[in-house]
Amino acid sequence: MADTTAQRTLVLVKPDGVRRNLVGEVLRRIEAKGYSLVALQLRTADRELLAGHYAEHEGKPFYEPLVEFMSSGPVVAAVVEGHRAIEGFRSLAGATDPTTAAPGTIRGDLGRDWGVAVQQNLVHGSDSPESAAREIALWFPELG
Ligand code: RTP
Ligand code: MG
Numbered sequence: 001m002a003d004t005t006a007q008r009t010l011v012l013v014k015p016d017g018v019r020r021n022l023v024g025e026v027l028r029r030i031e032a033k034g035y036s037l038v039a040l041q042l043r044t045a046d047r048e049l050l051a052g053h054y055a056e057h058e059g060k061p062f063y064e065p066l067v068e069f070m071s072s073g074p075v076v077a078a079v080v081e082g083h084r085a086i087e088g089f090r091s092l093a094g095a096t097d098p099t100t101a102a103p104g105t106i107r108g109d110l111g112r113d114w115g116v117a118v119q120q121n122l123v124h125g126s127d128s129p130e131s132a133a134r135e136i137a138l139w140f141p142e143l144g
Pocket of ligand 2: 125127
């Protein structure tokens with residue numbers, strides 16, 4: 001029977017994760033969970049792409065520093081597929097704030113937010129099927 005729970009989600013390894021050579025570790029955790037990579041790229045995002053990606057946060061106090069940080073170096077963007085992958089990857093990532101993210105999660109195990117803003121939390125994952133579709137179309141228009 002076809003798996004009707006299969007989903008695609010957009011994952012980013014943020015500039016702090018790439019700078020700290022944690023790309024392999026993040027992808028390892030994704031694959032170990034049983035998810036598959038559908039698309040993968042390394043690129044430095046421009047402000048236009050990030051404005052689309054973070055449209056929901058425009059106007060919030062952390063928006064400008066977030067866009068500044070996210071365009072400060074290359075990110076790895078991946079389309080990840082699997083059983084309830086949207087919720088599942090957010091569970092792998094852990095809470096937004098690395099200090100309080102649970103041990104066993106990417107942010108909880110690997111996050112180093114001391115002395116820096118909470119925005120440096122290594123990864124992004126889409127938060128709903130609607131966000132996933134929108135974000136995948138932004139980062140990988142060829143998949144549309
Ligand atoms: P993400 O979108 O990156 O997967 O993270 P999230 O859902 O856990 O967090 P969200 O609320 O969507 O916020 C997006 C990113 O903005 C930065 N942020 N900074 N108070 C702050 O300084 C603050 N709040 C959020 C984080 O990088 C967060 O991941
Ligand atoms: Mg979010």
